[in-house]
Amino acid sequence: MMELGFFSLLYALWAALVALVVYGLHPIKRWRYRHLPGPPFRWLLGHLPEIVKEGQDSVQERWAEQYGSPFLMWVGALPVVVVSVPDQARKVLGRPTRQKFAWLHTGEEGKLDSYSIVFSRSLDLWKAARGAWQPFFSADSLAALVPTMKASAARLAAHLQPAAAAGKPVDIWRELGLMTMDVVGTTAFGVDFNTLERAAQQKEAEAGEATGAAEGTSERHVRTPADRLIWAVRTIFEFRALTSPIVALFVLCPEGEQAWRWLANALPTPGLRTELKARGELRAVGTELIEQQLALTAGGKGGSAAQGGNDGSSCVSAAAHARPAAIKPGSFLSLVLPSLSRQAGGDTLGPLWAVSQGINFILAGYETTANAIAYAVYLLAGNPDKEAKLLAEIDGWGRHKTLPSAADLPSALPYTAAVVREALRMYPPAAIAAREMADDVTLGDRAVPGGVPLQVSITAMHRSPRLWRDPQAFLPERFMPGTREAAEVTPGAYLPFGDGPRKCIGWRFALQEAALSLAALYQQYTFRLTPGQVPLKTKMVLTSGPADGVHVTVHRRE
Ligand code: HEM
Numbered sequence: 001m002m003e004l005g006f007f008s009l010l011y012a013l014w015a016a017l018v019a020l021v022v023y024g025l026h027p028i029k030r031w032r033y034r035h036l037p038g039p040p041f042r043w044l045l046g047h048l049p050e051i052v053k054e055g056q057d058s059v060q061e062r063w064a065e066q067y068g069s070p071f072l073m074w075v076g077a078l079p080v081v082v083v084s085v086p087d088q089a090r091k092v093l094g095r096p097t098r099q100k101f102a103w104l105h106t107g108e109e110g111k112l113d114s115y116s117i118v119f120s121r122s123l124d125l126w127k128a129a130r131g132a133w134q135p136f137f138s139a140d141s142l143a144a145l146v147p148t149m150k151a152s153a154a155r156l157a158a159h160l161q162p163a164a165a166a167g168k169p170v171d172i173w174r175e176l177g178l179m180t181m182d183v184v185g186t187t188a189f190g191v192d193f194n195t196l197e198r199a200a201q202q203k204e205a206e207a208g209e210a211t212g213a214a215e216g217t218s219e220r221h222v223r224t225p226a227d228r229l230i231w232a233v234r235t236i237f238e239f240r241a242l243t244s245p246i247v248a249l250f251v252l253c254p255e256g257e258q259a260w261r262w263l264a265n266a267l268p269t270p271g272l273r274t275e276l277k278a279r280g281e282l283r284a285v286g287t288e289l290i291e292q293q294l295a296l297t298a299g300g301k302g303g304s305a306a307q308g309g310n311d312g313s314s315c316v317s318a319a320a321h322a323r324p325a326a327i328k329p330g331s332f333l334s335l336v337l338p339s340l341s342r343q344a345g346g347d348t349l350g351p352l353w354a355v356s357q358g359i360n361f362i363l364a365g366y367e368t369t370a371n372a373i374a375y376a377v378y379l380l381a382g383n384p385d386k387e388a389k390l391l392a393e394i395d396g397w398g399r400h401k402t403l404p405s406a407a408d409l410p411s412a413l414p415y416t417a418a419v420v421r422e423a424l425r426m427y428p429p430a431a432i433a434a435r436e437m438a439d440d441v442t443l444g445d446r447a448v449p450g451g452v453p454l455q456v457s458i459t460a461m462h463r464s465p466r467l468w469r470d471p472q473a474f475l476p477e478r479f480m481p482g483t484r485e486a487a488e489v490t491p492g493a494y495l496p497f498g499d500g501p502r503k504c505i506g507w508r509f510a511l512q513e514a515a516l517s518l519a520a521l522y523q524q525y526t527f528r529l530t531p532g533q534v535p536l537k538t539k540m541v542l543t544s545g546p547a548d549g550v551h552v553t554v555h556r557r558e
Helices: 002-025 027-032 048-054 056-067 086-093 107-114 123-137 139-159 161-166 172-189 195-212 225-238 245-252 254-266 270-298 316-320 332-339 351-365 367-382 384-398 414-426 458-463 507-524
Strands: 071-075 078-083 432-436 441-443 446-448 453-457 525-529 538-540 544-546 551-556
Touching: 002 027, 048 056, 056 071, 056 078, 056 432, 056 453, 056 458, 056 538, 078 086, 086 432, 086 441, 086 453, 107 270, 107 351, 123 139, 123 332, 123 351, 139 161, 139 172, 139 195, 139 507, 161 551, 172 195, 172 225, 172 270, 172 332, 172 351, 172 367, 172 507, 172 551, 195 225, 225 270, 225 351, 245 254, 270 332, 270 351, 332 351, 351 367, 367 384, 367 414, 367 507, 367 525, 367 544, 384 414, 384 507, 414 458, 414 507, 432 458, 453 458, 507 525
Parallel strands: 078 453
Antiparallel strands: 071 078, 432 453, 441 446, 525 551, 538 544
């Protein structure tokens, strides 16, 4: 009997080992994609070691040069087809179905993903969200946001004053992150984030609590909705998905998604626990704000002047004094709320759906834009001739004048806008645009079977010597109509915001904010890199950003 038990165990172990080896070899999948070029296949991990070491954007850039377009890579057990030439990118991005993201969460947290404009797997829910978002990005709406953007940039300029006076280096990327969070937070929830001042207060509070630094202590001093939202958004950005052991399971065996999700929630790692807490916080604050607003509207007081205008006056301060806070008229959520109760596929859009849109607004618009402006500052600091042209343009508008309105912006600051566009070419913050197609598709002369994730490597396209003359050179003139450099740009080779029906909905918002911020900063200062930062190291987590920040000294202009 003992012997039988021993042999059963041995056979079971043997079967498990064989299953692991066969699964790790993915024989069927490999057969389907055998005709696609790419780096040599590797058992079980696929190309994860290179992805983790070099970053998915950098490794795709390297392989695109080596293997051409399309090529095949393996993210664990997931085959991914990567393209990097304009006609193939257009074909891929013309489809509305985004590559499936693994949802880690269940219950209410999981619903936040299923309602997300970015992550939803339902085309009906995506269409409903896209329709609800669209009015916020109309020309009139963007023009109305100029005062908020200017106010945040002015706060940053004032905040840099002590560092300029003391000659003390700052990480301008971090500071810009506080500014862009100020803008998206304030415009999304209608809650005045005022992140720059809050960050300083939070630092002090954290220093006070440092002795009992158990997980989540930084929440203890958090009081206002804005504090809670800021903490939550930053925590989510700090969560390194790919290096989390649970996410590794999703990648190594995508077919086990349901089981991994159950495991992740039954036994969350400390990192995931913190991330979950942060998402819960976002959900709680968002729901509170929406419910207060709905109650006010039902009571006939919606949009009351007491909630503050778009001048940055705060409804958070109201919350801090325990008066009801609600959503500012003109904010993103105030425009999304009328969609509540509508049907999308089998779902009725409710408050949780609106919360998901608010959260996505912040997540999509905060770090991407901060990275873009930080890259522009880095590139200008290393290219004094281009910086001189920028300064001349800003001074031509008026150094001590208020910044241009939305209507004046294109004619007033075209070179500033070109600097932003060129920074986005050299360092695209959203480095990959991903789709999934049910049907087979021909890319170049290769047939690609349906169902495989397709990724457009924006980084590879933007830096390819086949598509750009001198791609390593910082030449904003490429984006100045009428110049020789502009005439040389290959049509379709520039895609910092993706393309097609799922092109970035916030692209005009981002370009407007970046140009206004650069103008506000360079009206007063120039920036010099501290030694050891060239070439800049980048790192891709959710977005592709500077790996260790962008450290500069701040110089007040005479
Ligand atoms: C410089 C800043 C930004 C960059 C580089 C950027 C880039 C991108 C890219 C590449 C995509 C994917 C497009 C595709 O798949 O074809 C995207 C999607 C998206 N972006 Fe942005 N983005 C930026 C700022 C913003 C801002 C400020 C917002 C909103 C406030 C925003 C909201 C979105 C949304 C909602 C989507 C998903 C659209 C959909 O799936 O329908 N982005 N962005």
